[in-house]
Structures are given as C-alpha cells and as structure tokens.
Amino acid sequence: MDDEVVATSSELPLPEDFLHFLNQNGLDPSIYVASHSTPRYIRLKPGCEAPLPEIEAEIKCKLNEVGWLPNFYYLPPEVRIASTKAYQEGKIYGIDAASGAAVVALDISQGDHVLDLCAAPGAKLCMILDLLGCSGSVTGVDVARHRLAASRTMLQKYGLGDRCRLFVADGTTFSLIPVGVESNSKSCNGEMEENLEIYKEWTARRPWKERKRMAKAMENIDSMMSKQIQDPELIFYGRHSGVVGLSKHNVFRTFDDVEISQSGYDKVLVDAECTHDGSIKHIQKFEQWGWTTLSRRVLDAERTDALTVLQLKLLTNGFRLLKAGGSLVYSTCSLTVAQNEDIVEQFLSRHVSAELLEIEAAKNWPCRQARIPKTLRFDPLTSSTSGLFVAKFRKLDI
Numbered sequence: 001m002d003d004e005v006v007a008t009s010s011e012l013p014l015p016e017d018f019l020h021f022l023n024q025n026g027l028d029p030s031i032y033v034a035s036h037s038t039p040r041y042i043r044l045k046p047g048c049e050a051p052l053p054e055i056e057a058e059i060k061c062k063l064n065e066v067g068w069l070p071n072f073y074y075l076p077p078e079v080r081i082a083s084t085k086a087y088q089e090g091k092i093y094g095i096d097a098a099s100g101a102a103v104v105a106l107d108i109s110q111g112d113h114v115l116d117l118c119a120a121p122g123a124k125l126c127m128i129l130d131l132l133g134c135s136g137s138v139t140g141v142d143v144a145r146h147r148l149a150a151s152r153t154m155l156q157k158y159g160l161g162d163r164c165r166l167f168v169a170d171g172t173t174f175s176l177i178p179v180g181v182e183s184n185s186k187s188c189n190g191e192m193e194e195n196l197e198i199y200k201e202w203t204a205r206r207p208w209k210e211r212k213r214m215a216k217a218m219e220n221i222d223s224m225m226s227k228q229i230q231d232p233e234l235i236f237y238g239r240h241s242g243v244v245g246l247s248k249h250n251v252f253r254t255f256d257d258v259e260i261s262q263s264g265y266d267k268v269l270v271d272a273e274c275t276h277d278g279s280i281k282h283i284q285k286f287e288q289w290g291w292t293t294l295s296r297r298v299l300d301a302e303r304t305d306a307l308t309v310l311q312l313k314l315l316t317n318g319f320r321l322l323k324a325g326g327s328l329v330y331s332t333c334s335l336t337v338a339q340n341e342d343i344v345e346q347f348l349s350r351h352v353s354a355e356l357l358e359i360e361a362a363k364n365w366p367c368r369q370a371r372i373p374k375t376l377r378f379d380p381l382t383s384s385t386s387g388l389f390v391a392k393f394r395k396l397d398i
C-alpha cells in the first residue's frame, strides 16, 4: 500500500517501506526521535562577531557557541533566522555543524585551489570561500542548473563570490583544473578564433536569450536532472577567480592525468548525492511531499544501486583532479554502509595512490569512528547534528 505509515517511538510516522529500508541497512529508526532536539546551527562570517547581541535581541534567544567548531552557534530548532538583519545582510548563514566539520576536515590553507564537485545548494561552498578569504580559488560544480543558480545567488548575497567560478557539469567527467595555475600543457583545442573571446568582469545582468533559456530550464527541472550534460557551462565567475582576462579557449582547456597531478586542485570535496536518510529534516519533508515520493526517490532499489555507482564515479573523478600530495574529503548524509564504507573500500581497492587519512581536527568532535578506521560518522542521536559520514584521502606521488 502506497501511503501506509507506522508511528515510531519518534512520533514521526514512517512508512513501512522506509522502516524496511532502515532495517535492511541496520539503521535504528529512533534516530528520528532526535528531530525535536537537534538544534539549528548557524555560522557567523569571520569578522562579523559584533552583531551577536543584536541577533540575540532580534530572535529573543541566546546564541550558544559550538565549542568544537569555530564561528558556529546553535539555537533551538524552532527559532527562525531569516527575518534577522544579520541574515538579510549576509553576516550569518544556516549550516549544520556536521557539514561544517566536513569542510574543516579539508584543512583549507591560504592559497589553496579547491574543487567542490557537488556544490549546490552551497552551504559548504560558502564556508570554504570564507575560510580562504583573499587567497586561492574555489571551483563549484553541480549537475543541477537550478540548484547551482541558487548557489550563485547565495555567493552574491554573502559577498563571497570573488574567488569562485561555478560550472553546471557532470562531476563524474568534469575535467577542468584551476586557472592561473602554471602548466606546460598545450591546448587540446586549437581553434585560434576562440582566443579572441576574452572574459570580462561578470555582470549579474545576463543577455535576454540566456535569461529566457534559464527560465525554461527551471520549468524542466526534472528533465534537466536526468539529462546528460556534455560540456561544462560556466554560469558564474568572480573577479579574482582566475577567469577574467582569459580566453574561453584557456578556461576550457583540458589536461592529461600527468599534468593534473602537477597542477590539479590542492583540496577536493565530494559531498556526494545520496539517499539523505541521515538528514532528519530532509526525511521530515516527505510528510508533506507524500511518502510515495520517498519510495520513488529514495527507496527504489534501481535508484539506490545507480546512486552507489554515481558515488564511486564522483569520488574517482574528484580524486583524479587532485594534484599529488593534495587531499580529498568524501561525505554523504546517508548512514547506510553501501553509500559510505563500501564506496571507500571499493575506491581504495582500485587506487594504489590513495591513502586514507586520519582527520586531525576530529579529536574533539562529537562523532564516532565508522566501520573503517579513520572514517567518521555523525549520528543525530549522539552528535546532536544531522547524520553525516566523512572520509579523507591523500593522493600519493607514485
């Protein structure tokens, strides 16, 4: 029966087939009890500490510092921040603490060139950019145009777009490395006339034709999601993202694997598409959307199999784009072994140059070791965060 629901101890009625999914994956449905107690988290943009009392007065409650994560605060889940001045002025943004931890695990250093391979809607992208400050660059990639367009809006709102470029592209085949990085590479595409097209500064106002195309794309979200995107499309670039002043030919040139290992990204985040079962807030949305949608979108066996193939491909391609010595963080908000430990094991068995790394910053985090040593799990019941799996790899120079 489609919408047959069973009340769990969480009082969130869960459908039979979701309970079966949880059971099959060894997951305890009581994590959904935490839905009432998991706090809301915000990150205060560095340098914006001043308005704390102002925000507290507006929301009529105290912002509690997250002791293990700099610049993070928590507040009761029912408190809304969207109407606060600090939110509207782009001084705070909502991001779960476990998501923040995945970004901290990247161990961003000044000047790093970072690739965020599944970037939308962009909370982690924003955090990476505000950790980098006035150095390095970030390349955000996502296959869903409408979601990446929302990230672009977010970057502009938070004034974080200066060093960022955004590509609508398939992360399993994306092949562009940071621009402005020295390379001996010859262009793979010798069309001289392309050299005449030089990127000028980005303007928010796009040509009429492009806006019309975007509107049409919004209408066809589902078909856009399933459509295979062949060529990356640059939908935003900041003034210091390395793009301004370059020709299209140079921005879109591709490199072989030897060149990538010299001039690829310093850090890569693969926050892969998943079943989102660790995100209580996401599962709660199906109460309104209808549990049949959950069955279709999350529990369908063909879809979950396809997801694990996608996850391995995203991880493999993200790792390929890393320079030797660079590091990659793989994360999902699923708690299933199939989408996490199994992916890590399959990946390691195929890549001798990949080394699993201890996440140094995690010593004080409220998470636990996952089934594979050095990999971590945030569990909604014990971490008071959304559920998240995190693994970190280094690319060895061999």
Ligand SMILES: C[S@@+](CC[C@H](N)C(=O)[O-])C[C@H]1O[C@@H](n2cnc3c(N)ncnc32)[C@H](O)[C@@H]1O
Pocket: 099, 117, 118, 119, 120, 121, 122, 123, 124, 125, 141, 142, 143, 144, 147, 169, 170, 171, 172, 271, 272, 273, 274, 310
């Ligand atoms: C878990 S969400 C990422 C959340 C994001 N990192 C953040 O912090 O806001 C996964 C994203 O992967 C994207 N995605 C799915 N398939 C993809 C693919 N083949 N290439 C790139 N992105 C993909 C989805 O559109 C979705 O936005």
